[in-house]
Amino acid sequence: MPDPAKRLCTIANFISMGRLLLLIPLFIFLKMGDKDNGNYWAMAVMAAALVSDMLDGFLARLLKQESDWGKMLDPVADKLWICSLALFLAQPWRAHPLPWGFLVLILARDLTIITCGIHAFRRTGIVMTSNWVGKITMFSEALTLIAFTINWTPSFFPALTPRALMWVTVPLIILSAWVYAQRFRNLIANAARNASLHDRSTPLKVSS
Numbered sequence: 001m002p003d004p005a006k007r008l009c010t011i012a013n014f015i016s017m018g019r020l021l022l023l024i025p026l027f028i029f030l031k032m033g034d035k036d037n038g039n040y041w042a043m044a045v046m047a048a049a050l051v052s053d054m055l056d057g058f059l060a061r062l063l064k065q066e067s068d069w070g071k072m073l074d075p076v077a078d079k080l081w082i083c084s085l086a087l088f089l090a091q092p093w094r095a096h097p098l099p100w101g102f103l104v105l106i107l108a109r110d111l112t113i114i115t116c117g118i119h120a121f122r123r124t125g126i127v128m129t130s131n132w133v134g135k136i137t138m139f140s141e142a143l144t145l146i147a148f149t150i151n152w153t154p155s156f157f158p159a160l161t162p163r164a165l166m167w168v169t170v171p172l173i174i175l176s177a178w179v180y181a182q183r184f185r186n187l188i189a190n191a192a193r194n195a196s197l198h199d200r201s202t203p204l205k206v207s208s
Helices: 013-019 025-031 037-062 068-089 101-123 132-150 162-201
Strands: none
Touching: 013 025, 013 037, 013 068, 025 037, 025 068, 037 068, 037 132, 068 101, 068 132, 101 162, 132 162
């Protein structure tokens, strides 16, 4: 019987992969911009993606379908969503484009995390899941991108413009990247230490 932790074909994983397909209508609506309420339709697609993000984890636990694939697919889908949306919002033809410096910061962090996560899994077999710093950062990134999508500023806090929200998010991105780097370094170091101890404890075979 296959190991449940290694299963790819589960309902939760299909939902995670299906979330990436929502990028197609998202880009179509974002391209429309203010015309025919395209930006607001894009917001509806983002809401659907958010629901799918909550649903896949819930179903994985409910149906006992938690797997290493799911632990990797879910955060990778989230990061691809964030990176794709940020890249689209930074296009100069947008009425309120996302600053390119912020785009580069998002891309550098998320692509580095994905690369390090894959390397860590290959070296140790451990999936580096998101911690509370990463979750807060993802939420702040998403809120900033939503603000740039519809040029939203809360009426109860007019100083919190999209650009001001962006500057709140920047230190969170840097902090989360540093925390992830420390976790990655410790994981690799522990794996190397355990491998060294295992080699020392393995008796040498002397040929006769």
